[in-house]
Amino acid sequence: xxxxxxxxxxxxxxxxxxxxxxxxxxxxxxxxxxxxxxxxxxxxxxxxxxxxxxxxxxxxxxxxxxxxxxxxxxxxxxxxxxxxxxxxxxxxxxxxxxxxxxxxxxxxxxxxxxxxxxxxxxxxxxxxxxxxxxxxxxxxxxxxxxxxxxxxxxxxxxxxxxxxxxxxxxxxxxxxxxxxxxxxxxxxxxxxxxxxxxxxxxxxxxxxxxxxxxxxxxxxxxxxxxxxxxxxxxxxxxxxxxxxxxxxxxxxxxxxxxxxxxxxxxxxxxxxxxxxxxxxxxxxxxxxxxxxxxxxxxxxxxxxxxxxxxxxxxxxxxxxxxxxxxxxxxxxxxxxxxxxxxxxxxxxxxxxxxxxxxxxxxxxxxxxxxxxxxxxxxxxxxxxxxxxxxxxxxxxxxxxxxxxxxxxxxxxxxxxxxx
Numbered sequence: 001x002x003x004x005x006x007x008x009x010x011x012x013x014x015x016x017x018x019x020x021x022x023x024x025x026x027x028x029x030x031x032x033x034x035x036x037x038x039x040x041x042x043x044x045x046x047x048x049x050x051x052x053x054x055x056x057x058x059x060x061x062x063x064x065x066x067x068x069x070x071x072x073x074x075x076x077x078x079x080x081x082x083x084x085x086x087x088x089x090x091x092x093x094x095x096x097x098x099x100x101x102x103x104x105x106x107x108x109x110x111x112x113x114x115x116x117x118x119x120x121x122x123x124x125x126x127x128x129x130x131x132x133x134x135x136x137x138x139x140x141x142x143x144x145x146x147x148x149x150x151x152x153x154x155x156x157x158x159x160x161x162x163x164x165x166x167x168x169x170x171x172x173x174x175x176x177x178x179x180x181x182x183x184x185x186x187x188x189x190x191x192x193x194x195x196x197x198x199x200x201x202x203x204x205x206x207x208x209x210x211x212x213x214x215x216x217x218x219x220x221x222x223x224x225x226x227x228x229x230x231x232x233x234x235x236x237x238x239x240x241x242x243x244x245x246x247x248x249x250x251x252x253x254x255x256x257x258x259x260x261x262x263x264x265x266x267x268x269x270x271x272x273x274x275x276x277x278x279x280x281x282x283x284x285x286x287x288x289x290x291x292x293x294x295x296x297x298x299x300x301x302x303x304x305x306x307x308x309x310x311x312x313x314x315x316x317x318x319x320x321x322x323x324x325x326x327x328x329x330x331x332x333x334x335x336x337x338x339x340x341x342x343x344x345x346x347x348x349x350x351x352x353x354x355x356x357x358x359x360x361x362x363x364x365x366x367x368x369x370x371x372x373x374x375x376x377x378x379x380x381x382x383x384x385x386x387x388x389x390x391x392x393x394x395x396x397x398x399x400x401x402x403x404x405x406x407x408x409x410x411x412x413x414x415x416x417x418x419x
Contacts, residue, residue, distance in 0.1 A: 033056075183186075259297060288321045308345070
């Protein structure tokens with residue numbers, strides 16, 4: 001029994017009934033414009049004239065739903081009073097290429113408005129009459145009497161205990177009508193005011209674009225900030241060890257830390273600007289032309305690099321050049337973090353059709369002392385991020401051991417597809 005009356009105790013039931021009553025009252029200003037319909041057939045019976053007025057009134061109410069701003073107002077009010085999670089309507093320009101126009105949404109809005117007004121008037125009138133009966137029947141207040149006739153038998157309520165029972169039943173029935181009207185509106189709202197298939201497609205595309213942008217920013221942060229923190233940690237350790245014996249080398253390491261930190265701050269400022277919806281910032285562009293500077297900074301960590309550059313790197317432009325720089329940066333960062341000392345081989349080969357990148361480092365125990373600060377933590381996002389970046393460029397990636405003591409990262413990217 002408690003489960004049956006639970007809807008009557010919810011605040012959403014009464015806010016929904018208030019929403020229904022507001023719809024009924026909002027249609028009243030249109031009624032005077034429907035009354036002239038009685039002049040079409042002045043000699044017609046009263047019932048026919050009433051039907052004509054109702055039809056014109058319904059047509060005017062539905063026409064209001066064709067106004068674009070009406071849908072937005074109805075969604076906002078339904079979201080607040082019906083407590084139904086409805087997204088804001090998608091602008092027509094964003095659904096232009098989805099194969100469905102905004103006309104369907106306007107007709108759905110008109111249908112919703114007609115049902116909203118009809119349920120509002122029906123619920124208000126029925127519940128109002130029931131509440132009135134429930135208030136005046138007990139004790140024969142105001143001289144009220146009621147009668148029920150069924151199969152030749154009649155019962156009259158002119159006071160007494162039966163009047164109180166019927167009055168309580170009227171009040172419960174009025175509350176049930178309110179709950180039914182509110183439930184009907186909550187059931188109809190997602191179907192008529194919710195996003196259409198075209199809007200759902202546009203919202204899905206928008207979410208996909210936002211997710212892709214966030215993933216790209218996450219890769220940029222991982223590649224740039226992760227590399228900078230790894231390099232500066234090792235450089236700081238180098239500077240501390242040689243500060244007394246070789247001040248020149250220590251100062252060079254500190255300058256490298258400053259340069260790396262400044263570059264990382266530029267990347268961080270850009271990412272934060274995008275996350276705050278500040279479109280004025282421009283993305284820092286680092287390409288293969290900046291590779292010598294990257295290698296110089298790494299040498300200040302004490303790493304031994306063996307670069308092999310071949311081909312015309314200047315022909316690699318745009319997104320391909322920027323992605324190649326990030327791939328090499330991530331490969332060198334992994335070599336610094338997880339390598340076991342020894343030389344790091346860096347190979348870049350550019351041909352008219354293909355760009356090949358590889359980074360090879362030692363994985364066995366180093367034969368000599370290694371400068372550093374211990375084991376670096378790993379997030380597990382580096383190689384999956386590289387694989388995603390390579391996939392978007394239609395390239396190939398290979399990672400794994402090369403012999404018993406080396407690890408190799410090899411990437412092949414087509415130049416013509418990504419240029």
